[in-house]
Amino acid sequence: MKVSEILKVIDVDVHNELKKPQDLVPYLPEPWKTRVAASGIGMMGSGYWSPVGGMRKDTKPPGGGVEGSDPDYMLEQLLEEYNMEYVVLTGILYNISATHDPDFTAAIASAYNDYLIAEWLPRSDKFKGAMVVSTGDPLLAAREIDRIAGHPDIIEVIISSATREPLGHRMYHPIYEAAERNGLPIAVHPGTEGTGGTGAPTSAGYPTRYIEWHTNLSQMFMAQLTSVVCEGVFVKFPNLKLVMLEGGIAWLPHLMWRLDKNYKALRAQVPWLTRLPSEYIRDHCFLSTQPIEEPDNPKDLIRLFDMMDAENILMFSSDYPHWDFDAPDAILKRLSLEARKKIFYQNAKKLYRL
DSSP: OOHHHHSOEEEEEEOOOOSSGGGGGGGOOTTHHHHHHHHOOOOOSOSOOOTTOSBOGGGSOTTOSSTTOOHHHHIIIIIITTTEEEEEEOOSGGGGGGSSOHHHHHHHHHHHHHHIIIIIGGGOTTEEEEEEOOTTSHHHHHHHHHHHTTSTTEEEEEEESOOSSOTTSGGGHHHHHHHHHTTOOEEEEOSOTTSTTSOOSBTTBOOSSHHHHHHTHHHHHHHHHHHHHHTTHHHHSTTOOEEEOSSOSTHHHHHHHHHHHHHHHHGGGOTTOOSOHHHHHHHHEEEEOSSOOOOSSHHHHHHHHHHHTHHHHEEOOOOTTBTTOOOTTTSOTTSOHHHHHIIIIIHHHHHTTO
C-alpha cells in the first residue's frame, strides 16, 4: 500500500522551472527587459559538472521542454501519482543572489514572483508559492516581501544559502523583519555555493568535483544556522520561522550539542541569548527530508531522529524533478505512524497555515 493511500502528503520543495529565461521578459522593466531578451538570466548553477545531470530522466514533459516547466505534467506525474494535498513551488530563481549586480537580481526576483502568480498558482489550488528575494540588497528584498506577501497562495520567502556574509549578519535583518511582519517563514536553499559573489562552498575552500561539492553542502547549512542563532536573529524576531531545504539532516544533533556546550562557557559573547542555542533551533527551525541520509543500518537513522526530535522538526520534500528525488513511498518506513503523519503532513500544514 502506498504512503499516499494511508497518509496525507504535503511536499515542501518542488522545483518549477521556466521553459526559457525569456519567460520573464513580459514581467521586467527596462533596462532588464532588453538584457534578458537578448542574453538570458546568466549564472544560475554551481559550475560543477554532474555525470547524472540535474534532473530525473522521466520528468521531461511529453510535449518537450525543460523538466519541471509544465504545470499539467507536474500535476499528473507528482501530485496525482502520490495523492499530494499541496506542494510548495520553490523554483530555482533563489540562485540569482550569486550574481553581482543587486539591482538586476532584485528585478529578476520581482519578475519571477509576478510570473509565478500569473502562470503557475492559478493552474491548481494545490500549488502554493515560495516568493523569491535576492540577498544582494536586503532593503529591496524587504520591499519585495511587502509587495507580494498579501497574495493568498504565497506562503513563504525563499533565499539562497550561498551568500557573501553568513545569514545571521545584521545586514540581512530587513529581510527577516519583513518576513515576520507579513507572517511568512524564510526558506533557505542551496545551489550556487562557490560562484559569483558568494564565498567558498566548503570550509576548506573549493573542491574539484560535483560529488565533493554536493556532499559538503551540509557544511554551508551548519555555518548559516550557527550564524542565525548566535547573531540573535530569533531573539530580535521571535515569531520568525526558518526552513532549511535540501541540506541534509544528520548534522543537526551534532551542531546542537556543540553549540550548547560552547554556549555554557562563552555565553558572554552572545548576551542576547537567554536560552540554550538548541532551544531556539527547536522552536524556530524546520528541515526538509530530502536528501535524507541512508546509513547501512536503518536503526541508526531512527536513533538519529530521536536525538533531534525529528517528528516535530522535519517536513517531507521530494525535490522533484531533480535526480535525487525522494518518493514519499520510499522513505521513513520504519517510523511510527504518528511520526510519519507529522513529517509528511501536519508540520507543514501548521507552519504554512494550510
